[in-house]
Amino acid sequence: xxxxxxxxxxxxxxxxxxxxxxxxxxxxxxxxxxxxxxxxxxxxxxxxxxxxxxxxxxxxxxxxxxxxxxxxxxxxxxxxxxxxxxxxxxxxxxxxxxxxxxxxxxxxxxxxxxxxxxxxxxxxxxxxxxxxxxxxxxxxxxxxxxxxxxxxxxxxxxxxxxxxxxxxxxxxxxxxxxxxxxxxxxxxxxxxxxxxxxxxxxxxxxxxxxxxxxxxxxxxxxxxxxxxxxxxxxxxxxxxxxxxxxxxxxxxxxxxxxxxxxxxxxxxxxxxxxxxxxxxxxxxxxxxxxxxxxxxxxxxxxxxxxxxxxxxxxxxxxxxxxxxxxxxxxxxxxxxxxxxxxxxxxxxxxxxxxxxxxxxxxxxxxxxxxxxxxxxxxxxxxxxxxxxxxxxxxxxxxxxxxxxxxxxxxxxxxxxxxxxxxxxxxxxxxxxxxxxxxxxxxxxxxxxxxxxxxxxxxxxxxxxxxxxxxxxxxxxxxxxxxxxxxxxxxxxxxxxxxxxxxxxxxxxxxxxxxxxxxxxxxxxxxxxxxxxxxxxxxxxxxxxxxxxxxxxxxxxxxxxxxxxxxxxxxxxxxxxxxxxxxxxxxxxxxxxxxxxxxxxxxx
Numbered sequence: 001x002x003x004x005x006x007x008x009x010x011x012x013x014x015x016x017x018x019x020x021x022x023x024x025x026x027x028x029x030x031x032x033x034x035x036x037x038x039x040x041x042x043x044x045x046x047x048x049x050x051x052x053x054x055x056x057x058x059x060x061x062x063x064x065x066x067x068x069x070x071x072x073x074x075x076x077x078x079x080x081x082x083x084x085x086x087x088x089x090x091x092x093x094x095x096x097x098x099x100x101x102x103x104x105x106x107x108x109x110x111x112x113x114x115x116x117x118x119x120x121x122x123x124x125x126x127x128x129x130x131x132x133x134x135x136x137x138x139x140x141x142x143x144x145x146x147x148x149x150x151x152x153x154x155x156x157x158x159x160x161x162x163x164x165x166x167x168x169x170x171x172x173x174x175x176x177x178x179x180x181x182x183x184x185x186x187x188x189x190x191x192x193x194x195x196x197x198x199x200x201x202x203x204x205x206x207x208x209x210x211x212x213x214x215x216x217x218x219x220x221x222x223x224x225x226x227x228x229x230x231x232x233x234x235x236x237x238x239x240x241x242x243x244x245x246x247x248x249x250x251x252x253x254x255x256x257x258x259x260x261x262x263x264x265x266x267x268x269x270x271x272x273x274x275x276x277x278x279x280x281x282x283x284x285x286x287x288x289x290x291x292x293x294x295x296x297x298x299x300x301x302x303x304x305x306x307x308x309x310x311x312x313x314x315x316x317x318x319x320x321x322x323x324x325x326x327x328x329x330x331x332x333x334x335x336x337x338x339x340x341x342x343x344x345x346x347x348x349x350x351x352x353x354x355x356x357x358x359x360x361x362x363x364x365x366x367x368x369x370x371x372x373x374x375x376x377x378x379x380x381x382x383x384x385x386x387x388x389x390x391x392x393x394x395x396x397x398x399x400x401x402x403x404x405x406x407x408x409x410x411x412x413x414x415x416x417x418x419x420x421x422x423x424x425x426x427x428x429x430x431x432x433x434x435x436x437x438x439x440x441x442x443x444x445x446x447x448x449x450x451x452x453x454x455x456x457x458x459x460x461x462x463x464x465x466x467x468x469x470x471x472x473x474x475x476x477x478x479x480x481x482x483x484x485x486x487x488x489x490x491x492x493x494x495x496x497x498x499x500x501x502x503x504x505x506x507x508x509x510x511x512x513x514x515x516x517x518x519x520x521x522x523x524x525x526x527x528x529x530x531x532x533x534x535x536x537x538x539x540x541x542x543x544x545x546x547x548x549x550x551x552x553x554x555x556x557x558x559x560x561x562x563x564x565x566x567x568x569x570x571x572x573x574x575x576x577x578x579x580x581x582x583x584x585x586x587x588x589x590x591x592x593x594x595x596x597x598x599x600x601x602x603x
Contacts, residue, residue, distance in 0.1 A: 222267075
């Protein structure tokens with residue numbers, strides 16, 4: 001039974017009529033634009049906006065995936081399991097090889113249930129080999145799929161011009177830049193490419209009671225979830241849609257939600273039964289493995305993600321340079337801005353479009369909740385931006401193009417609309433381009449630094465590499481990027497510290513002491529540390545094992561090591577170890593100081 005009113009005017013399912021007050025010239029011009037022009041322009045705009053991202057080199061987990069595909073990872077990984085980075089069966093081997101640092105949590109687990117995305121990554125290396133450009137082109141095809149999926153959804157739910165604006169806002173949003181740069185993060189694009197048409201089929205299923213659409217929705221949502229946990233975010237829209245079907249009983253609404261609930265329960269059941277998830281990491285806070293940490297970070301992450309989604313302002317913008325109270329104040333100001341713009345829009349809409357506005361707005365907010373398990377980033381916002389783009393498109397359309405309702409947008413409401421329009425039509429695409437450009441430059445710098453280091457090394461099988469002080473990518477990821485031809489790891493690999501400034505003191509022939517600055521620690525803290533969470537407490541005298549060495553904690557800052565003493569298996573002056581340190585210019589030789597002497601290390 002069709003509960004909701006007929007489709008919104010301007011959708012492909014409703015008769016197309018000119019907007020009231022539309023000029024004859026505009027009407028004449030638009031009728032002569034070929035139907036393929038809009039999609040073609042959208043594709044060209046995306047290619048231009050994300051071109052810097054598509055030129056990026058491999059980065060981070062991209063090299064880890066290559067090692068898994070070519071069989072050089074210390075543990076076997078099947079094509080569907082490339083996102084299983086650390087588990088109970090591989091942790092010891094990774095620690096013994098040194099690609100997991102000495103501060104790794106004893107129970108660290110980083111396993112993501114992304115079988116479809118994993119198979120696609122396996123196919124990348126099987127078909128394209130080491131061509132980063134070809135693999136990025138593959139990612140761009142998924143962007144095209146999600147862009148046109150969003151276009152179809154918006155054309156169903158919104159008036160014609162609002163649908164066009166929403167499509168542009170969503171397709172060129174900054175949230176797509178990092179998944180296009182970082183090939184291992186492609187699962188965000190794949191989840192959207194399946195989830196958007198899945199949501200469209202779900203709406204048709206609920207409004208038209210079409211079993212065919214219900215089956216299609218279930219199939220597409222299965223694909224979104226099989227790509228990864230980004231598919232969980234669509235729960236927000238399904239819940240919001242059912243909340244506003246007030247004429248139906250709760251039981252009937254639950255039955256109506258089955259095309260999403262069945263794939264969701266199957267995904268969660270398999271994920272739990274197979275032991276996927278994350279634990280022992282500061283970067284991830286899995287609500288199933290560590291609900292206390294998840295709840296602790298949830299409020300600030302929730303606000304940060306909403307600010308980023310609505311205004312393209314990431315959390316670092318505030319926490320790096322401003323006070324936390326200002327961050328909260330800006331969040332309240334942003335909420336007021338959205339209310340000022342949405343309120344007159346809501347009052348001016350016809351009944352069916354008003355319902356769509358409500359559930360899209362609520363759904364975009366609820367969809368953020370599953371993303372609170374990881375440190376906030378624009379890359380997490382793809383699903384949330386669906387509703388945000390729809391709301392902003394409607395707001396702009398009502399305020400700027402509808403003839404009569406314009407009088408409702410006076411004073412502050414008009415300024416609010418202008419701010420949202422600038423944010424999403426100018427600042428958003430510009431941020432997407434700049435993000436891609438920055439990451440492209442970063443990967444090029446990393447390649448140059450890595451190649452410089454690789455040129456000084458011999459065969460990987462004969463290389464025992466020690467990094468005195470490394471940056472964020474030095475633990476784990478650097479070891480996998482050194483040999484992109486054979487994808488072999490060094491015979492052994494160690495990172496001694498990941499702090500800013502450190503002092504190395506030579507205490508004996510085989511003894512090296514590392515000291516962090518006062519009130520600092522030798523490792524990153526909190527959310528910045530992927531390998532250990534805040535609950536891990538080190539103790540003075542604790543001994544930790546590295547390849548060719550043992551580290552003893554001599555002093556702490558809080559519960560984290562500030563001074564470590566490393567006792568090596570060989571005399572440091574005659575050992576076969578290759579010593580380097582990471583600086584802004586790359587990796588430079590860093591042989592241990594002479595006995596009784598010291599040497600500082602800085603970024």
